[in-house]
Amino acid sequence: MPRYTIEELLQLKPEEIQPVNFDAVEFKALIEKVKQLQALREEEYQHGHGHFNR
Amino acid sequence: TVLSDAAEFEVKHPLNTKWTLWYTKPAVDKSESWSDLLRPVTTFQTVEEFWAVFQNIPEPHELPLKSDYHVFRNDVRPEWEDEANSKGGKWSFQIKAKGTEIDELWLRTLLAVIGETIDEDDSQINGVVLSIRKGGNKFALWTKSDDKEPLTKIGAKFKQVLKIEEDGLLEFYPHSSANDRFAQPTIVL
Numbered sequence: 001m002p003r004y005t006i007e008e009l010l011q012l013k014p015e016e017i018q019p020v021n022f023d024a025v026e027f028k029a030l031i032e033k034v035k036q037l038q039a040l041r042e043e044e045y046q047h048g049h050g051h052f053n054r
Numbered sequence: 055t056v057l058s059d060a061a062e063f064e065v066k067h068p069l070n071t072k073w074t075l076w077y078t079k080p081a082v083d084k085s086e087s088w089s090d091l092l093r094p095v096t097t098f099q100t101v102e103e104f105w106a107v108f109q110n111i112p113e114p115h116e117l118p119l120k121s122d123y124h125v126f127r128n129d130v131r132p133e134w135e136d137e138a139n140s141k142g143g144k145w146s147f148q149i150k151a152k153g154t155e156i157d158e159l160w161l162r163t164l165l166a167v168i169g170e171t172i173d174e175d176d177s178q179i180n181g182v183v184l185s186i187r188k189g190g191n192k193f194a195l196w197t198k199s200d201d202k203e204p205l206t207k208i209g210a211k212f213k214q215v216l217k218i219e220e221d222g223l224l225e226f227y228p229h230s231s232a233n234d235r236f237a238q239p240t241i242v243l
């Protein structure tokens with residue numbers, strides 16, 4: 001069975017970013033979108049809270 | 055020679071099995087069901103393919119809250135209902151580290167899992183999960199069984215990988231108690 005230590009695997013890490021067989025750009029965009037929506041929700045929540053406290 | 059250099063360049067280093075990267079997207083609206091949220095992203099079966107995937111996805115510190123990365127062997131789904139998981143459980147560790155420190159520990163965990171050095175007998179590991187949560191990020195190592203002896207060895211290795219020195223921070227929960235809010239760990243290291 002192939003077995004590699006952490007150090008061996010680190011040595012096999014390429015310097016340059018290699019291409020992949022899935023849409024990494026789309027995946028990153030999805031994550032960015034979720035982060036933006038979460039930030040927006042958080043902002044709305046803070047805003048709503050301000051009113052209650054007044 | 056140029057030829058043998060070129061040949062060496064083409065050689066890929068096979069992993070023991072194929073692995074699938076899954077992502078749990080945080081819900082952003084109520085219409086989204088679990089099957090919309092948990093999705094396979096890609097697979098890899100060589101060291102080279104692993105690095106390509108790893109370099110092209112956001113690092114843990116870049117993920118939104120309530121995200122999970124799961125890396126599971128072959129076609130095992132990262133759910134306790136999956137046949138391969140049903141008799142097993144998970145070693146769980148809540149991590150205090152933040153930012154790039156989590157990135158490094160997650161990478162070390164992945165390398166120990168796909169390189170098969172965390173389980174010397176190669177009989178227990180189904181996958182590994184990173185959960186990004188407000189109350190603290192969590193690492194979990196999912197196993198095929200809940201047998202104390204092999205799991206204790208794996209847990210000890212997992213602590214080395216995570217560079218944990220204190221006692222009592224790593225907890226094993228069998229999936230059979232997954233629905234029990236008050237479940238206690240069956241092994242603590």
Ligand SMILES: [Zn+2]
Pocket residue numbers: 047051
């Ligand atoms: Zn206002």
Ligand SMILES: [Zn+2]
Pocket residue numbers: 113
């Ligand atoms: Zn970064």
